Amino acid sequence: MRDQELKKAQDSIKSRVDQVVDCGLWNVGPLLFNGCVKLLDIGRNWNTLSYTPIQSIPNMLNGRAEMADGIYDDVIRTESERMNTDRMEMTVEIYESAECVRDHDFRTETNTHQPLQRTGSDYVKIRSSRAAAVCLVLLCVLLLTAVIVLCVTFTLERRQLISKNENLTNERDQLLTNITNLSEERDGLKIKNKNLTNERDQLLNKNTALTNDRDELTKERDQQLNMISNLTEERDQLLNKNMALTNQRDELTKERDQQLNMISHLTEERDQLLNKNMALTNQRDELTKERDQFNQERNELWKMLNEMGGYIYQSSFYFISSEKRNWAESRRYCTERGADLIIINNREEQEFVKKMPGGTGVWIGLTDSDVEGRWKWVDGSALTSGFWAFGEPSGYKRENCAVLFSSGWHDYLCNDAFKCICEKNI
Template sequence: MSFGNMNIPRKDDMDREDEEENIYANADPINGSDVRTETENSQTPQHTGTGIVRNRSPRAALVCVVLLCVVLLTAVIVLCVHIKTKSTNYTEETHQQQTKINNLTEERDELLTRNMQLTKERDGLSSSNLDLIKDRDQLKKEKNDLSETLRVKDGWLYHKSSLYFLSTEKRNWTESRRYCTERGADLIVINNREEQGFVQKKYPNDKVWIGVTDSDVEGTWKWVDGSALNSGFWASGEPNGGIDGDCAVNYDTVFADYPCNNAFKWICEKVILK
């Protein structure tokens, strides 16, 4: 058998390996110590960085808290200013509204006072109106009663606001007037053309005594109620009776003077409503 190709360790080599193993064996504790020392030395910077991080973290947190407090304080201040502004505006609006309410209250009180015054005046007017209505109704009743009485008794005629008696017999002026005054009336006083037309229609062809004379002052013609006679009622050329013609008659649509002792028909008038 041939071993030429095999590598057989030599004794020298084996001895050298044993020595190296012994050397490594003896050196292990030292190497381990060195390794730990190196490891610790290599890790020292890491531990030191962690410490720095740990030392910086509370400061950053404190800064954040301070910043947060500042933000919150700013927000609180802004909110307080806003609330104060709103409160001020609200107070001003409330004051304005209260002023308006006070003004409206005063106006309401004035209106109520005025309304009470008007109510009193109305009540007073109502009372006055009631009195007037009563007086009017009473006067109307009296007029109707008087009208009916005169109409039934002597044939009086109601026209406009007066009662008229139209005679059918003839008397002189003085007796004619006496007949009227004994019945609470007087000879007719013609105040306008309409009333003269009324007389003319009742006596179209007769001369009728009317209540006008100048017996007190010659040439000064007055009605029996004291008022002056309008010259426009006279006929052309009238009055022309002179001293004897002191009384007047209505004939057709004009007046004429005649002696008061002449006998003519007459008209009495009693004014009901003035």
């Protein structure tokens, strides 16, 4: 029974080691395996312990506790020594430890085949040893659990330290960058300071030169002030003399102004009289010319009236041609006689012309031959209001000259032949 329980304990320890190895805790595996081997060595010595007196069990348990503390110290020490070893060396150590366990199992089995003769006291000792073994196994489990918790805690702390180290590294890089930027700014400020120092020196030199110039100018100013004071005294004397002369001049000026005013009044009266005389002379001459022109025009009109049988309306003289001509020849006929084709300005003149004998079917001085649709009189003025017959003008681009009928104006071809009515201002 003892051998079977020992074998079970060995199998459980091996399984825990395999789990630790599978989980990747390479640094912890060899340590646990060494602890288990020591426990197996303790179990191997149980054969000798089975025949000790029951009274020695407390001493044995105290020794086991000291041995457990030694194992724990060995585990911690071995962990610190093997933190930086290679994974392959750890694996080799695990396999070597496993072979030692197998050898130990084989020796144990050979010992179990030896026949033993046990008495009643032997069974009591065996039971006590089994209880001690169970306690040791529980102690081993607690030790393994504590080691695993410590490993996990160490791993988390290591990760935290790594992250803190990375953060500190980044902060260090940032600080180095800031130091570099500050160094560049410092160099720039040194250069600026040097430039400002040079400028200050230059300004000090200029200030010294300006101070010297100021002193010289101050001396000159004092000399000038002395001269000004002397000149001021002379000016005051001259002003007094000038005031006396000015008073005399003012009196003489008043007398002269009075005489000039009298002369100017007399000159104005003379000029007014001369202008009036000239105006009257010019008016007389103009009236004489107008009278002569009027007499001449009156005589010419009487001749024309006698020759052409014309008519007078307001300030215009009208006469009608005896022959039919086109519009351009009719206008030439009028201009050769000092007149032009008629310009009808209002309805009264329109009715007067219509009542004249032969006053219908005659050319008038209206055409749009220059710009189609823009009717103008022969004097160049634009037509503002006309007396067109219904539906007129209707000739578009072909009929560009106006003919007076009793129904109103009509547009005809300018090459058609009609009589014309001429108008002359009198």
